[in-house]
Amino acid sequence: MQALLESILDEVRPLLGQGHVASYIPALAGVDPHQLGIAMLGTDGVLHQAGDADTPFSIQSISKVFSLVQAISHTGESLWERLGHEPSGQAFNSMVQLEFEKGRPRNPFINAGALVIADINQSRYAAPILSMRDLVRRLTDNVHIISDRVVADSEYQYRARNAAMAYLMQSFGNFHNDVDAVLKSYFHHCALTASCVDLVRGVSFLANGGRCLHSDEVILTPRQNQQVNAIMATSGLYDEAGNFAYRVGLPGKSGVGGGIVAVVPGRYSICVWSPALNASGNSLVGMAVLERLSERIGWSVFSPLAY
Numbered sequence: 001m002q003a004l005l006e007s008i009l010d011e012v013r014p015l016l017g018q019g020h021v022a023s024y025i026p027a028l029a030g031v032d033p034h035q036l037g038i039a040m041l042g043t044d045g046v047l048h049q050a051g052d053a054d055t056p057f058s059i060q061s062i063s064k065v066f067s068l069v070q071a072i073s074h075t076g077e078s079l080w081e082r083l084g085h086e087p088s089g090q091a092f093n094s095m096v097q098l099e100f101e102k103g104r105p106r107n108p109f110i111n112a113g114a115l116v117i118a119d120i121n122q123s124r125y126a127a128p129i130l131s132m133r134d135l136v137r138r139l140t141d142n143v144h145i146i147s148d149r150v151v152a153d154s155e156y157q158y159r160a161r162n163a164a165m166a167y168l169m170q171s172f173g174n175f176h177n178d179v180d181a182v183l184k185s186y187f188h189h190c191a192l193t194a195s196c197v198d199l200v201r202g203v204s205f206l207a208n209g210g211r212c213l214h215s216d217e218v219i220l221t222p223r224q225n226q227q228v229n230a231i232m233a234t235s236g237l238y239d240e241a242g243n244f245a246y247r248v249g250l251p252g253k254s255g256v257g258g259g260i261v262a263v264v265p266g267r268y269s270i271c272v273w274s275p276a277l278n279a280s281g282n283s284l285v286g287m288a289v290l291e292r293l294s295e296r297i298g299w300s301v302f303s304p305l306a307y
C-alpha cells in the first residue's frame, strides 16, 4: 500500500502547476500550490501516508461534515425540516436556487446549507466556535488543532456573498440567530487547520459504522453514518459530485483549501491534499490521486468486486 501511494503521487506530480489556488481571500491566495499529500487509515488501525501528509492546511468546506455531524447529534431527523439532502448541481456558493426554493438549501454541503446548519448549532451551543473546535480535536485526536485567525478574519472581511445568502434565508424565516454571529462561527469552522493525517482520524468514524476508531466513541448510529456517507456521495463535491462518483465512486467531501476526504465504507478513511483547484473548486491533483487509487484497487462503492 505504501509503495502504491508513493507511485501514484509520483505519477500525478507533473499535474502540479495546473489549476489555481483559491483567491477569494488573500490568506489562501498565498499558499504554495506545489504541495501534495495523502493519508489513509484502515479500520484495522493501520495508517499509511505519503508526501506532505503532515502539513496542516485550511480545511474549509471539509468542516461541513463535522458541523453536520454535530447538528445530527442534537437535532436528529428534524434537521431536515430546515434543508434538504438533494444534490444542487450548482457551485458551492450559488444563490439562484436558494431564491427559487424559498430559502431552503438543497443540502448541508453547499454554503447555504452549511450556514443553516451553523444557525442550528448556534441555537444549541453557548460557544459554537469552541464546541466545533473541540469536536474536531476529539475526532482527530489532536489537541493542537486551531482555527487560523487570519483566515477567519479574512473570510469575514470578504463575507458579502455568504452574508447575502444568510439574509435571504432570514427573509424566508429559515435563519433564527443574528446573521453576523453565525457567519463568524461558520468562518471559524472553515478556518480550522489540520493535516491529512489529522483528517483521516477525524473522519475515521465514517468508515467504521459511526464509531471513532481511536476512542471507540459512537459519533453516529450505523443508520446515520450510512446517511451521511450517502449525502457525501451525492453532494460532497458540489456541481462535480457526479463526476466524482464516475471517476472515484466513493463518498467524499472537498474544501477550497485543496483537501478532499473520502470514505471506503468498512475499510478506509482517506485524505488527499493539494491546494490548486479546478473550475468547480475541488483539488485538481487530489481528484487525479483518488481516481488512480480507485482504479487500481477497485474501491468504488458502485463496484461489486469491492465488497
Ligand SMILES: NC(=O)CC[C@H](N)C(=O)O
Pocket (backbone or CB within 6 Å): 059, 060, 061, 062, 092, 093, 111, 155, 162, 190, 254, 255, 256, 257, 281
Ligand atoms: N467550498 C468551500 O470550501 C467554501 C468555504 C469558504 N470558506 C466559503 O464560505 O466560501
